[in-house]
Amino acid sequence: MLRSGELCIAVVTLTLLAMPVSANATELGPDARELIREAYPKERQSIVNVLKRLHPEATEEIDKLVREIDQQKKEKVERMGLIEGLRGEVAVGGFYSTGNTNEWGVSGTATIRREGKRWVNSLDLLADVKNEDHQKVTDRLAATYRLRRNFVGSNWFVAGGLSYERDSFVGFTQRLGQFVGPGYQISNGNRLKWDVTAGPGFRRTRFIDAPSESQFGLHARTTFAWQITDTLKFAESLSADLGKGDDSYLSTTSVTSDIYGGFALRLSFVAEYETQPPADRKKLDTYSRASVVYIFEPH
Numbered sequence: 001m002l003r004s005g006e007l008c009i010a011v012v013t014l015t016l017l018a019m020p021v022s023a024n025a026t027e028l029g030p031d032a033r034e035l036i037r038e039a040y041p042k043e044r045q046s047i048v049n050v051l052k053r054l055h056p057e058a059t060e061e062i063d064k065l066v067r068e069i070d071q072q073k074k075e076k077v078e079r080m081g082l083i084e085g086l087r088g089e090v091a092v093g094g095f096y097s098t099g100n101t102n103e104w105g106v107s108g109t110a111t112i113r114r115e116g117k118r119w120v121n122s123l124d125l126l127a128d129v130k131n132e133d134h135q136k137v138t139d140r141l142a143a144t145y146r147l148r149r150n151f152v153g154s155n156w157f158v159a160g161g162l163s164y165e166r167d168s169f170v171g172f173t174q175r176l177g178q179f180v181g182p183g184y185q186i187s188n189g190n191r192l193k194w195d196v197t198a199g200p201g202f203r204r205t206r207f208i209d210a211p212s213e214s215q216f217g218l219h220a221r222t223t224f225a226w227q228i229t230d231t232l233k234f235a236e237s238l239s240a241d242l243g244k245g246d247d248s249y250l251s252t253t254s255v256t257s258d259i260y261g262g263f264a265l266r267l268s269f270v271a272e273y274e275t276q277p278p279a280d281r282k283k284l285d286t287y288s289r290a291s292v293v294y295i296f297e298p299h
Helices: 004-018 030-038 041-054 056-079
Strands: 087-098 103-115 119-132 135-150 156-167 172-188 192-207 213-227 232-242 248-260 263-274 284-296
Touching (some): 041 056, 103 284, 156 192, 172 213
Antiparallel strands (some): 087 103, 103 119, 119 135, 135 156, 156 172, 172 192, 192 213, 232 248, 263 284
């Protein structure tokens, strides 16, 4: 029996084979162009792959059309209402941590994003909770809002953000942060996206068993996403907050595989390193997660 992805490709192939070919062999027919435009985002890549195999001489035209659709979509999002233009994902699963704790727990994350041609807003939420005998014994909560201003026709952008974190695993009840700085989009292709950001930052940490601490420093972040196949994606996010020798590093590595429709399975590994943790805490914490993800986006 064919899986949904294989069935989609089979139907698309038959449809494309039945379409009339343009008189100019290097150009796509109007029906093929319309099929690309009307496809949902997850369908579009499969259609594009089939078209490139059927019409390798039109590869440049296909890529140009996909870029045009992407830009038109971003312009449309900027004209939409706040809720209409939202895209993102919700994930629920379990985790196993090592370092200051060695235990199993429940994990939940959510990402909400509104991506226009010039302005990009994103909100990331995370909650890790462990219970023993029906009582919560440890928790980890985090929320980060980021605002990005793209410059049309340039790979440069400016980004800023606010963050909140509570991590009883590591040893603090509250950490507030803010940052701003320039960034550069190294790659923005259909398969590969990679950007870097760096600039001044400020953090205030309220420890459980130690005095509160405030510091100015450098915030740097890079995100990398590789769509390996139509259904398999690899992603890496690495950030660093540096200042006064009290530095923090965060690495998140994930592999996501589509299951059916908007649902996917994700395996991820998170490493947190603090150079100066409280006296009774370890420097390195790791979290291994397995989650079911629901992905939503506007048509």
